[in-house]
Amino acid sequence: MNWESLLSLKRFGDRHKRLRTEQDEIRLGFEVDYDRIIFSSAFRSLQDKTQVIPLSKTDFVHTRLTHSLEVSVVGRSLGRAVGKEILKKHPYLLEIHGYQINDFGAIVAAAALAHDIGNPPFGHSGEKAIGEFFSKGNGNKYRSLLTEKEYTDLIEFEGNANGFRILTQSREGLSGGLRLSYATLGAFMKYPKESLPKRPTKRIEDKKFGFFQSEREVFNEVATDLGLLQTRSGNDISFSRHPLAFLVEAADDICYTIIDFEDGINLGLIQEEYALEYLINLVRDSINTAKYHALKTTEDRLGYLRALSISTLINDAARIFIENEENILKGDFDVALLDRSLYKAQVNDILKLSVGNIYQSTEVVQKEVAGYRIINSLLEVFTEAVIKESMGEAGSYDRLILQLIPEKYKNFEGGYQSLLNVSQFVAGLTDGNALMLFNKLNGGVSAV
Secondary structure (H helix, E strand, O other): OOHHHHOOOOOOOOOOOOOHHHOOOOOOHHHHHHHHHHOOHHHHHHHHOEOOOOOOOOOOOOEHHHHHHHHHHHHHHHHHHHHHHHHHHOOHHHHOOOOOHHHHHHHHHHHHHOOOOOOOOOOHHHHHHHHHHHHOOHHHHHHHHOOHHHHHHHHOOOHHHHHHHHHHOOEOOEOOOOOOOHHHHHHHOOOOEOOOOOOOOOOHHHOOOOOOHHHHHHHHHHHHHHOOOEOOOOOOOEEOOOHHHHHHHHHHHHHHHHHHHHHHHHOOOOOHHHHHHHHHHHOOOOOOHHHHHHOOOHHHHHHHHHHHHHHHHHHHHHHHHHHOHHHHHHOOOOOOHHHHOOOHHHHHHHHHHHHHHHHOOHHHHHHHHHHHHHHHHHHHHHHHHHHHHHOOOOOHHHHHHHOOOOHHHOOOOOHHHHHHHHHHHHHOOOHHHHHHHHHHHOOOOOOO
């Protein structure tokens, strides 16, 4: 892979190459990507989607929206730190093509901003609920309508693939979705493969999948234009990661490690003094002890340690990337950046405590159970209606149900497209809207 291709400004539908030297410095193409994402309805819906605590009304608990903004900020810093070193190492990118340090930051920031845009309501349990409806629930009866890969798209429903669909899906009068630059789409694609074969290797990019069968051609076009390395031949599409995808992943890993932990402390799920020791262990080499002990409130102590921890991990992730840049470009780097971190042990200690005290807390589990029930119920009602409609067998009740589906999801041509659109519709609901719709369809019987 080479950086000139990887930094492509091309957008869906372009007939000519976009040159960096011809960009408007006031509003660069990569910054346009950021703007298009932040003004999209899919991004706005993240303000009422779970990060850790479903349906939480506590002011200081993060939603997917605040989490995504924070990941974007960390990603921008990571991109700039790496970009500075890349331009030193490959001066032709600046001298001939005009790329700047901030271009790297803008690409990573935009991709990081969108990294959760395809996630369903109720956190990762939402993904599992959609998948299990089709694998173990009433949705299993539709299996005969689908190819093996189409069925796997549904039973392994993946927020990353749904995000790529949201960003690129063409509709009447709207070709190419948000029409983001291929560089940003490449950085967004953490898992550049289709749903099958499932986890063919232990490489990080094979852990999940990054696009549905409906976006196969679009994905292939983007990956080919960027010059990503094809890792599988035949009918199975699979590529090595865009190098900047490692930075997007690292930004996400840094934020959920530190900030989910902070939420747990604020909620009282983790004792403050016990928890702060874990963060101090991470920043022992850079902490100003006198400044720290002068802070009198939990909020101030947490804020200081959070900032220091994030800065420490940003610098370390950038170092790892630069040290391994050649292998990354060859497609020979196959782990997350933080897996090579000098602070891996401290990060793992924090994550272990978070899993036991936050992610598996009674409040989270109870509301995830409610999320399963809500999503399963919605999928049962809507899939039944759309499949009947696609077969010309819809009754009066089915037609009423179909009126509740927004126009952009009403493509009921064939079983796969119909079922995927319903899944995308349900995945696009906020936590609150999913609960409200469930209550209306069930005569006001609440799930929580």
